[in-house]
Amino acid sequence: MVLNCRHVWEYISGYLDNTLDEQTRIDVERHLEHCEICSAILDSTRNILILTADDRVFELPVGYSERLHARLKEAILESPPPKLESS
Amino acid sequence: MQSQDNERDEAGLIAEVLAGKTDAFHDLVRPYERSVYLMALSMLRNEAEAEDVAQEAFIKAYRNLGRFRSEARFSTWLIAIALNEARARLRRKEPALTDSIDDQDGSVVPAQLTDWREIPSESLERAEIRSLIRRALESLPLAYREVFVLRELEQRNVKETAETLGITSASVKMRLHRARIMLQKQLAPQLASTSPLKRGRRFPWF
Numbered sequence: 001m002v003l004n005c006r007h008v009w010e011y012i013s014g015y016l017d018n019t020l021d022e023q024t025r026i027d028v029e030r031h032l033e034h035c036e037i038c039s040a041i042l043d044s045t046r047n048i049l050i051l052t053a054d055d056r057v058f059e060l061p062v063g064y065s066e067r068l069h070a071r072l073k074e075a076i077l078e079s080p081p082p083k084l085e086s087s
Numbered sequence: 088m089q090s091q092d093n094e095r096d097e098a099g100l101i102a103e104v105l106a107g108k109t110d111a112f113h114d115l116v117r118p119y120e121r122s123v124y125l126m127a128l129s130m131l132r133n134e135a136e137a138e139d140v141a142q143e144a145f146i147k148a149y150r151n152l153g154r155f156r157s158e159a160r161f162s163t164w165l166i167a168i169a170l171n172e173a174r175a176r177l178r179r180k181e182p183a184l185t186d187s188i189d190d191q192d193g194s195v196v197p198a199q200l201t202d203w204r205e206i207p208s209e210s211l212e213r214a215e216i217r218s219l220i221r222r223a224l225e226s227l228p229l230a231y232r233e234v235f236v237l238r239e240l241e242q243r244n245v246k247e248t249a250e251t252l253g254i255t256s257a258s259v260k261m262r263l264h265r266a267r268i269m270l271q272k273q274l275a276p277q278l279a280s281t282s283p284l285k286r287g288r289r290f291p292w293f
Contacts, residue, residue: 003137006194008269009194009196009197009268010194010264012267012268013243013260013263013268014103014260014264014268016267019260022190027179027217029263030273036201036203036230037199040172040178040199040200040201040202040203041197041199041275042180043203043205044198044203044271044274044278045197045267045270045271046204047203047205047206047278048220048267048270048271048274049239049267051213051217051220052217052239052240054213054217055220055221055237055240056125056219056242058125059136059224060120060121060124061128061138063139064120064124064138065120067138067142068120068141068145069113069281071145071146072112072116072142072146072149072227073113074273075146075149075150076109076110076112076149079146079149079150080107081104081105081107081109081153082104082109082150082152083105083153084105084148084153085153085154
């Protein structure tokens, strides 16, 4: 099937996640080969995801873990121990 | 992703806490300190508030541990609690914020520019772009932002994201797609203007 640009835009996310069925993927690729605009949209969307992933490796605030466990310790002392509740 | 062993350990730690060995809770949650904080930070964009929300979420998880059901993943359950805390905080800050969106409604059109195709290699430039991405993320409707954060930052799969948010997998995919295209639409024009490739990649029809 020959896809137009608007169709391809709907498939960009599926294409990036590799969740399109075989035929759709081939149709999308065929379109991308000759469409400068759609292939640029695909590239820029992929770039955003790659740069977003950079944020996964950030530093936690200094002392975060210590403060968290100190606060938890207080809460555990203050609260009654949790008991299994029947659903 | 967790191994079977990890899951068994978790079930054991949860049982210990529920049997009264409450200190085991510290070990139970240690592996999730980072993802709970990251979830809160991505939603609130403020370190002090994110830390506060993370603490509240862990305390809430402790108090409600008796309600946790083993058919759910503990991490999914915990992240959902953190998400609810972050949402409640956001609503207090921005009462107008709404997360009602229509998953069936129309499509999102990307920015049709051809001059931002490569990722800058300079770390300074990458850092600048990341801060632009964070700002753009903040402007997304909450329902899209949550899906984007869970999938792209927390690296939850579609099923876990759907469980955390209480929506269908189809909605997760749809919202993720729209979130990505909305970000592209907003960011591509800003990034094109900073791109060193701009000059070589001009097309006469733009």
